[in-house]
Structures are given as structure tokens and as C-alpha cells.
Amino acid sequence: xxxxxxxxxxxxxxxxxxxxxxxxxxxxxxxxxxxxxxxxxxxxxxxxxxxxxxxxxxxxxxxxxxxxxxxxxxxxxxxxxxxxxxxxxxxxxxxxxxxxxxxxxxxxxxxxxxxxxxxxxxxxxxxxxxxxxxxxxxxxxxxxxxxxxxxxxxxxxxxxxxxxxxxxxxxxxxxxxxxxxxxxxxxxxxxxxxxxxxxxxxxxxxxxxxxxxxxxxxxxxxxxxxxxxxxxxxxxxxxxxxxxxxxxxxxxxxxxxxxxxxxxxxxxxxxxxxxxxxxxxxxxxxxxxxxxxxxxxxxxxxxxxxxxxxxxxxxxxxxxxxxxxxxxxxxxxxxxxxxxxxxxxxxxxxxxxxxxxxxxxxxxxxxxxxxx
Numbered sequence: 001x002x003x004x005x006x007x008x009x010x011x012x013x014x015x016x017x018x019x020x021x022x023x024x025x026x027x028x029x030x031x032x033x034x035x036x037x038x039x040x041x042x043x044x045x046x047x048x049x050x051x052x053x054x055x056x057x058x059x060x061x062x063x064x065x066x067x068x069x070x071x072x073x074x075x076x077x078x079x080x081x082x083x084x085x086x087x088x089x090x091x092x093x094x095x096x097x098x099x100x101x102x103x104x105x106x107x108x109x110x111x112x113x114x115x116x117x118x119x120x121x122x123x124x125x126x127x128x129x130x131x132x133x134x135x136x137x138x139x140x141x142x143x144x145x146x147x148x149x150x151x152x153x154x155x156x157x158x159x160x161x162x163x164x165x166x167x168x169x170x171x172x173x174x175x176x177x178x179x180x181x182x183x184x185x186x187x188x189x190x191x192x193x194x195x196x197x198x199x200x201x202x203x204x205x206x207x208x209x210x211x212x213x214x215x216x217x218x219x220x221x222x223x224x225x226x227x228x229x230x231x232x233x234x235x236x237x238x239x240x241x242x243x244x245x246x247x248x249x250x251x252x253x254x255x256x257x258x259x260x261x262x263x264x265x266x267x268x269x270x271x272x273x274x275x276x277x278x279x280x281x282x283x284x285x286x287x288x289x290x291x292x293x294x295x296x297x298x299x300x301x302x303x304x305x306x307x308x309x310x311x312x313x314x315x316x317x318x319x320x321x322x323x324x325x326x327x328x329x330x331x332x333x334x335x336x337x338x339x340x341x342x343x344x345x346x347x348x349x350x351x352x353x354x355x356x357x358x359x360x361x362x363x364x365x366x367x368x369x370x371x372x
Contacts, residue, residue: 006212006279008198010175013158026154033147034063040146040299044139048307050131058123062140065119066112066147073111077347078337109148109326110351116144134311134362141318142298148322149291156284162247163281163332165210171279173198173212174248181240182218182232192224192232194268201274210279211250215272222268226261229269233257241275247334250276283333290325294318312366319359323352 014022041055075082075090082089120140124133155161159174179196201213218237220229234256241251251257259273298314330348340346 005169005200005206006171006173006210007282008173008175008200008214008277009156009159010179010196010198011157012176012180014180024154025157026151029150029154029157030147033150034059034066036150037062037143037147040143041139044302054131058136058140061119061123062116065115067107069115069118070107070109070112073108073114074106077108077111077351079106107151109151110348110355113355116140132311134315135309138309138311138314139302141315141322142295142302145291145295145298145318145322149288149295152284152288152291156282156288159248161284161336162334163283163286164334165278166281166332167206167208167210167279168281170282171210172282173214173277173279175214175216175277177245177248178216178237178240181245182237192220192228194219194221198277204274207276211276212279214249214275214277216275218271218273220269220271222266224269226269229261229271233259233271233273237273248278250278280334281332283329286329286332287326290329291322294321297321310366310369312362312369316359316361316363316366319355320363323355323359327352327356 011025013024013026015025015028016023038055038059041058042052045052045055071090117137120136121133124131124136152161157176159176162174163172165171175196175198182196183193195218197217197219199215199217201215204213206212218229218233238251238254238257241249241257242253257273257275259271261269261271263269298318301314301317302309327349330346330352333346333348335341335346337347343350
């Protein structure tokens with residue numbers, strides 16, 4: 001691992017785009033979580049002799065509760081000002097003037113958890129045999145762990161919910177935002193930029209706090225001239241590195257960026273820009289791996305006991321593991337909103353505490369009960 005030094009992540013958040021619509025990896029992973037979970041739930045219901053038609057009803061409850069709860073949770077816990085400044089953006093997945101599909105900008109896992117708890121309470125009120133509230137929760141949280149792993153993987157592709165700077169050899173330099181912006185049509189550079197590639201600059205030693213030297217190669221189309229290249233590098237790229245993307249790059253404000261250009265074989269210019277990236281903890285992957293392990297552990301527990309599970313046992317373990325790890329991982333993550341810097345612990349940790357305590361109470365009570 002010491003050979004790694006650090007990892008450069010230049011993945012695009014988009015799979016493909018058609019006009020203003022873009023299919024993003026985050027949306028794909030989000031949907032895949034529900035689709036895979038539904039198939040696993042069919043399997044679980046068959047093994048326990050429960051009606052499979054109830055899975056379709058449960059799926060609808062889960063999808064609606066997760067999206068509404070996660071979105072409202074983000075707005076209430078992190079950006080309440082949106083309620084009076086831009087209320088339409090709470091649920092509209094696009095922007096006007098110009099029209100652009102954006103998806104829902106901000107989802108909070110704690111809000112999703114609250115939404116799921118409420119939705120499953122509504123579902124369990126039907127009092128179906130073997131499907132009381134805790135029994136339903138025991139099975140659903142197994143699938144929530146899997147979906148959570150996929151959603152965090154989507155966050156990684158989006159270069160969001162990033163970790164703090166680190167000198168660990170598995171630290172990640174997220175460069176995708178710069179690439180995405182340089183190739184964004186709204187910045188009038190799509191016509192000349194062919195590709196953006198990053199390399200480690202081994203000629204300059206690393207410094208502390210995750211700051212690592214990078215070489216950015218911008219490949220231009222044959223139609224680009226030197227004036228257009230200079231306008232892009234010093235008119236678009238310079239302010240991006242120095243301010244707008246300062247969480248990913250450590251570039252001091254300057255009037256101009258030093259760069260070199262070449263035009264090998266007259267097939268288009270290539271500009272080489274030297275800058276400094278910031279290697280960060282891949283906190284999204286930490287949480288994703290934790291959720292995968294939790295999913296496998298809880299699924300194995302269900303497979304062993306099935307309908308003989310003590311109600312609440314799996315649910316209690318889920319709350320303690322999922323939100324206990326979330327509490328710890330928050331120490332490695334950057335605050336999502338500026339106001340969190342004034343708090344003794346951040347909002348994610350504050351919201352995790354009651355869920356951890358609830359999990360402890362439920363788990364203790366489950367050990368006082370006998371299996372049905």
C-alpha cells in the first residue's frame with residue numbers, strides 16, 4: 001500500500017447525457033438498490049411462507065418514504081433556509097433558466113431513516129400474520145444496509161461527502177469536478193476541450209495535510225487556437241483551482257497560471273498545467289464497505305433463524321452498527337454545511353446518537369424475550 005502514495009479519481013458522475021438530461025451513476029445506484037432489494041425480499045417472503053404480493057406494496061412504501069424522508073431531512077437538518085428562499089427546489093429535480101435536469105440536490109440518510117420508520121409503521125398497521133412492526137423492520141433493514149452501500153458508492157462517483165485531507169497511501173484526489181466543469185457546455189469550452197488527464201508530479205515532493213503535486217494535461221480539439229487555450233486556462237481554469245474547487249485543489253490565487261503547450265503531429269494542442277491536489281479520506285467508500293459487511297452479517301443471521309427470529313434483534317443490531325459507524329466516520333469527513341463548524345460535534349453525529357441509543361434499548365429488550 002505504501003507504493004500507492006495516493007489515488008487520483010477522475011471518474012465522471014454522468015454515464016451519458018442527451019441534451020439537458022443526464023443519467024448519473026448516483027441515480028443508477030439509487031435505483032439499483034431498490035431493484036436488488038426487491039428481489040431479495042421476494043426470496044425472503046417465499047422462504048417464510050408469506051404472500052409475495054406484499055413485497056410490491058412494501059416496495060412502494062419504501063421508495064416513497066426514502067426519497068421524501070431523505071430530501072426533507074436534508075432541508076430541515078442542513079438547509080432550512082431553502083424552505084423560504086427556494087421552496088420549489090425541495091422536490092423539483094430540475095432548474096429553470098436555462099432548463100437543466102439536476103436530480104434532487106441533497107439527501108440525508110437520517111431523514112430517510114425517519115421516513116422509513118414511519119412508512120413501515122403505516123404498513124404494519126394492517127396486522128398481517130408474521131408482519132408486526134418489529135418483524136417487518138428486522139427484514140427491511142437488511143436491505144437498507146445494501147441500498148446504503150450503493151448510495152455511498154454513488155456519492156463517491158459524485159465526488160461529494162468527501163473526507164478530510166490525509167497522508168495515508170489510500171488517500172484520494174478528486175479531480176472529476178474540474179474535468180466536468182471544463183467540459184461543461186455552459187462554460188462555452190465544450191467546442192475545444194477533448195479530454196482532461198491527471199498524473200502524479202513525482203519531480204516535486206509531497207507536503208503535509210494531503211497536499212500532492214499534480215500535472216493536469218488538457219487535450220484540445222484541432223480547431224482550438226492558442227488564444228482560446230489561454231482564455232480557458234486563465235479565464236476558466238485558474239479561478240476554479242484557486243477558489244471554486246479549493247476543497248479539491250490547493251492553488252494560490254495568482255494573475256496567471258504557468259503552463260506549457262505542445263502540438264504533436266499537428267493533431268491538436270496539449271496544455272500541461274502544474275498544480276497541487278488535496279488527497280482526502282475516501283469516506284464514502286468507508287461507509288459503503290461498512291454497509292456491505294452489515295448487510296452480509298444481518299442476512300446470515302436471518303438465514304439461520306428466519307421466522308424464529310426474536311422480533312427487534314436484527315433491527316437493534318442495525319441501528320447500533322450503522323449509526324455507530326456513521327458517528328465514527330464523521331470524524332474523518334468534512335462538514336456538509338458551514339454552521340456545523342460552530343458545533344461540538346457535527347449534525348450527522350448529533351442525529352446518530354438517538355438512533356444508537358434506540359438500537360441499544362431494542363437489542364437489550366430483544367434478549368429478554370423468547371423466540372416465538
